[in-house]
Amino acid sequence: MKFRGRHSEVYVEGCKAVKVFKPQFKYNFWKEVRYLTILQRRGFVPKIYRYNPRDLTVEMEFVNGLKIREFVKERDFDEVVDVLKACMDICFYLDRMRVQKDEMNRPDRHIIVSDRIVFIDFERACESPKPSNVTQFLEYIRKVTDLSVEREFIYRYKRSFMIRDYNILRAMLFKPYIS
Ligand SMILES: Nc1ncnc2c1ncn2[C@@H]1O[C@H](COP(=O)(O)OP(=O)(O)OP(=O)(O)O)[C@@H](O)[C@H]1O
Ligand SMILES: [Mg+2]
Structure with missing residues (x-):
């Protein structure tokens, strides 16, 4: 193949x-x-x-699984929300590492959902003092689910990159689906 x-x-x-x-x-x-x-x-x-x-x-x-594009189309909404949460946590980790993966607003073919979640294709990644993995991924979440969060929470997170502000952002975004 x-x-x-x-x-x-x-x-x-x-x-x-x-x-x-x-x-x-x-x-x-x-x-x-x-x-x-x-x-x-x-x-x-x-x-x-x-x-x-x-x-x-x-x-x-070789990671054998479903690309996130298929996963989002084929699976129940609750499952999709769980996967999106886990992906966003990975984006937060990358932000904290100051690694900008890039194109996290359209990760269709670059996230594989297997027995774990795997991000592939780092050939455009770079170091950045203010990476935007989380904020780009928020655009993707909005596109595929309609879930969104008020700008003030995004600004606050982007100013600090602190876990406290990330947790608030995450809680507000997934308010209807807290687990
Ligand atoms: N480790 C892997 N496990 C499973 N599939 C993979 C893996 N690496 C690559 N692929 C498959 O190969 C495709 C192309 O890989 P990748 O995106 O890394 O190449 P690329 O040349 O950088 O492509 P693009 O120009 O789209 O960024 C992926 O969409 C995926 O389907
Ligand atoms: Mg590539």
């Missing part, structure tokens, strides 16, 4: 996915390696097995 992205081709070989970057995307290759490595211990990225700068390949765990 093979997936074709803009920056790479991804070959699936059993339990492995081998991402082969096009030669002009060498810098993206290094970013993917860097962020997968930094985030390895957290469990929400694929396990990285091997990488080779000579042919720009990254060998990683």
Whole structure:
């Protein structure tokens, strides 16, 4: 099986996915390696097995599951809300790491829901003093569920990036679905 992205081709070989970057995307290759490595211990990225700068390949765990786009379409609303909450917590973690994953407002093909939730494709990630993973993901949540939160809670969170303000934002957003 093979997936074709803009920056790479991804070959699936059993339990492995081998991402082969096009030669002009060498810098993206290094970013993917860097962020997968930094985030390895957290469990929400694929396990990285091997990488080779000579042919720009990254060998990683193939995560078998539903892309979030399908998950949102196919599953019950309660299940979807639980997954969105968990994804938003991962976005908060990335914000705290000062890592901007980018395009979290359209994560359709880059979040896989398996026995765990996995974020893939870090080739555009970068370090940022004010990352917007959570705020971009809020746009996505609004698009797929209509849940939204007053701006003041977003501003307060963006000013501090503190867990207290994050928890308030999260509670307000999911007010009807507290668990
Ligand atoms: N570790 C993985 N486990 C399962 N599927 C994967 C994995 N890595 C990549 N894929 C599949 O391959 C597709 C392309 O991967 P990826 O998005 O990383 O490539 P890309 O070249 O960066 O694409 P794009 O230009 O869309 O960003 C993904 O949408 C996904 O379907
Ligand atoms: Mg990509």
